Amino acid sequence: MNNILITICARGGSKGIPGKNIKILNGKPLIGYTIDIAKRFQEKHGNVEIALSTDSDEIIRVAEECGLHSEYKRPASLGGDSVGKIDAIKDVVLYTENSKGIKYDYVLDMDVTSPLRTIEDIEEAFKLMEADPNAVNLFSVSEPGRSPYFNQVERKENGYYNKVKDAGTILTRQSAPKVYDLNASFYIYRREFFDLGYKGAITDRSLIYLMNHTCFDLDHPIDFEIISFLLENNKLDFML
Numbered sequence: 001m002n003n004i005l006i007t008i009c010a011r012g013g014s015k016g017i018p019g020k021n022i023k024i025l026n027g028k029p030l031i032g033y034t035i036d037i038a039k040r041f042q043e044k045h046g047n048v049e050i051a052l053s054t055d056s057d058e059i060i061r062v063a064e065e066c067g068l069h070s071e072y073k074r075p076a077s078l079g080g081d082s083v084g085k086i087d088a089i090k091d092v093v094l095y096t097e098n099s100k101g102i103k104y105d106y107v108l109d110m111d112v113t114s115p116l117r118t119i120e121d122i123e124e125a126f127k128l129m130e131a132d133p134n135a136v137n138l139f140s141v142s143e144p145g146r147s148p149y150f151n152q153v154e155r156k157e158n159g160y161y162n163k164v165k166d167a168g169t170i171l172t173r174q175s176a177p178k179v180y181d182l183n184a185s186f187y188i189y190r191r192e193f194f195d196l197g198y199k200g201a202i203t204d205r206s207l208i209y210l211m212n213h214t215c216f217d218l219d220h221p222i223d224f225e226i227i228s229f230l231l232e233n234n235k236l237d238f239m240l
Contacts, residue, residue, distance in 0.1 A: 002105040004048045005096055006038045007089050008068070010112045011079065012056030017224055021054075021112050022062040025224070026231040031059065032066040033115040033240060039067060041108075041119055049100065053092040055079045072096070085109075086201065090194045107189040114185040116215040116227070118238055122186060125209035129188050136196065138188045138207040141180035142215050149176040180208060184217040213238045 010021040010031055022029045035050075042048040052063050052070040055078075060070050072095050078088045089109055097103055106129070108122065121140065129138050146152050148164035150173045156162050170176050187201055214236065218224055230236055 001047050003102055004045070004106045004108055005093060005104040006041065006048060006050045007053060007092055007107060007109045008034050008038065008050065008063075008112060009053045009085060009088055009092075009109065010056070010059050010063075011054065011074075012059060017218060017221055020218060020224065021056075021059055023224065025228060029062050029066060030115065030218075031063055031112045034110050034112050035063060035066045035068045037115075037117065037119060037122075037240070038110060041122060044119065049096060049104075051092050051096045053088055071099070084199055086194075086199055089189075093191075093194060104191050107191065107194070109187045109189070111184045111186065111217070113219075114183055114215065114217040115240065116213070116236070117185045117211075118213075118240070121209065121211060122188075125186070125188055128207055128209060129190070132207060134205060135207045136190050136193045136198070136203055136205045137201060138209055139201055140183055140185040140187070140211055140215070141208045142183045142211050144179050144181045147173050147176055147179055149173070149179075180210065183211065183215040185211070185215050 008031070017023065021031050025033070038050045042050060050068060051072060052060065052068055053072065053074050054060060054063075055074040055076065060073065063070060072092055074088060075091070078091055089107065093104065093107055106126070110117070117140070125138055125140065129135060149167040149170060150163065152164045153161045154164045167176060214230070216223065218227060
């Protein structure tokens with residue numbers, strides 16, 4: 001059976017939604033939703049550890065109230081907006097491996113600010129990873145609202161704006177190459193990923209898991225209002 005480490009990364013600072021990682025959502029701190037599903041996955045599958053990575057004493061305290069104790073605190077050198085998440089994940093992976101005396105086969109990183117995921121999502125995603133031994137990682141995606149071939153533009157070298165991708169002879173969105181939105185909910189990494197020098201989650205050997213239900217990242221205050229409405233009024237068509 002594979003050894004799996006679940007990482008939950010939550011920095012203390014948040015510009016878009018102040019204190020969002022521990023902001024109360026339908027009666028529970030936001031981080032509690034991720035801790036809950038991590039614990040359910042752990043109870044169901046065994047050989048699973050859960051590690052919190054944060055630079056905030058307050059988040060450590062709230063996570064403990066939600067049932068996740070942490071001896072680890074993210075070093076200051078891995079804090080701030082300029083530090084990539086991969087480096088932060090690797091640091092807590094190495095810390096946990098050293099403290100537990102084992103090496104994990106997979107790392108499952110679940111983002112606190114994109115909590116609309118199910119155990120079934122994660123289990124199906126693991127099946128995809130196990131079926132492709134050449135893949136180094138996988139990330140969750142959703143159907144896109146826009147296509148870079150038709151209704152996304154960017155500033156070109158001449159200073160004017162045009163489509164992000166040249167559609168060429170493609171005349172309809174339906175016939176364009178399939179694209180997806182990253183919903184930032186979860187990422188699965190083979191342990192070797194962190195020894196290969198990758199600095200981002202999108203690689204030359206990445207897989208996707210397409211969610212068939214609502215899932216979005218909480219970047220702006222309106223996102224928090226939307227998810228609050230969905231949860232408080234039982235508008236989701238799946239169980240968290």
